[in-house]
Amino acid sequence: MPDICAIIAEYNPMHAGHRYQISQAREKSGAKYIAAIMSGDFVQRGEPAIFSKFARAAEAIKGGVDIVIELPPQYSLASAERFAFGGVRIADAIGAKFLSFGSESADLQKLLSFAENKEEEKLRENIKKGLPYAAAKAISEGEELPPNDILGVEYIRAIKKNGSAIKPLPIRRIGAGHDAAGGSALSIRESIKKGETVSLSENFSGMKPVFPEDMEMLLLYRLRTMSVSELANFAEVGEGLEYKIKEAADRAVSYTELLSLIKSKRYPMARIKRILMNALLSITKELREETDAAMPFARVLAVNKEKRELLSHIAGRTRLITNLKNCEDPAVSKMAEASNIYACAAKLPSFLDYTKQILI
Incomplete structure (x- = not known):
């Protein structure tokens, strides 16, 4: 099977830094395919995505990704640790050889060293003091890591927890840090919310942003x-x-x-x-536990029509889902339920998971 480099992302929305990471991941990994494992209509901040998962997936294909697979809300609406675990689980299931992620330091040895640090007692103490999980975790490990390095450490830990042979591939970030103001996804969302003029892709044309x-x-x-x-x-x-x-x-x-x-x-x-x-x-x-216990699956949101052979490669390794119609698995059908709720706020019709074409 040709090499796949996975990227766990949200693209909320996609910007130049994301496109840079995609091109660097392809170049540094040498992989034939780039697979984005992307949060669906609800993201890790505990909010609805600004645009629908299908529009963001189409934009990801335009930005250089070959296939976009949905990270179920059972993982996307979770701590950094669980978010990483769910993403890595899917990356491993589809046979990814590499996992690329943005990093302030891009120092793999440093990240590996932090990933081995198990100062859990200090972590619990810092959380009891009222510190947010990410900050408590960084301090317990002896150094305050930038947010994207914290995520990188969680990805490395998740690779180990999943017993995966995936190779971590940090890419040095350009511009602002994770959701920092100025050139970031957060600043774009804030500008849209304020009604400021923002240059958006045609994939978002006519779409109502959701807050x-x-x-x-x-x-x-x-x-x-x-x-x-x-x-x-x-x-x-x-x-x-x-x-x-x-x-x-x-x-x-x-x-x-x-x-x-x-x-x-x-x-x-x-x-x-x-x-x-x-x-x-x-x-x-209970649903989270059921999802963890179930066989991993790859729910495809979009695929580059020039790389459609990737579908058969993935289908040979794990459950490949291209349409949620008649799906009775609660771990899988939850994605459609979440999208139907999102559609109410986005002023979109229901059941897009049953009708949307995945070839872009």
Whole structure:
């Protein structure tokens, strides 16, 4: 089988730094194919993606990727550790030889050294002090790593946890760091939200950008009609946080107020946002466990029609899914359910997972 270099990404939205990484990954790995494992309609920040997964996948193909595979929300709406685990699991399943990722240092030996560090006791202590997980993890390891280096370390750990032979391939980042203002995906999203003129690809032409506030009525309805015991079952909820969420949902009249009422020094805001999106999508702890226990699958969002032979290569290794119609596996069908909820805010029709063409 020809070599595949995987990239775990969100492309929310794609920008010049992403295209640079894709070209560098192809050059440095020498791989014939670049496979992006991309968050679907909900991203790791605990928010809806600004544009639909199909539009972002088409843009990724335009940007140099050969195939885009969806990272299910059971992994995308999770901590950096779980996000990395899910992405690497799929990369390994499709037979990727390399995993490329952006890095401030691009120092593989340094990243490998951090990945071997198991200062878990210090980590727990720092979390108890109220530090966000990523910062607590970096400090417990003796040095504050930039966000993308933290993700790189998690990718390396996930490779080991999965028992994979994938070779990590860090690419030095150009421009701003992960979601830092100035030339980043975050700055693009903020400019769009402010109504500023932003040059966007034709793949996003006529599309309504989606922001967390667009989900507020759906979210408040969902939370208000749940019991506390139901809330306790959702991913990342623990230590009585379900009571605070329920009380906040009954009082809040907006997404911003909801976050303000739940806000706590103990829980990073990103985690609270993820919990809310997990509740909206009914992603329970049990569903996460079922997804982990199930055979890995590759749900294809888009493929370069000139590289369509890659589909048969992947199908020979793992479950290849190109359409979710009649799919009864809850771990897989959750992607379509999430997209149908997203479609309400994006003003798109439902069931695009059943009808969208994947050849670009």
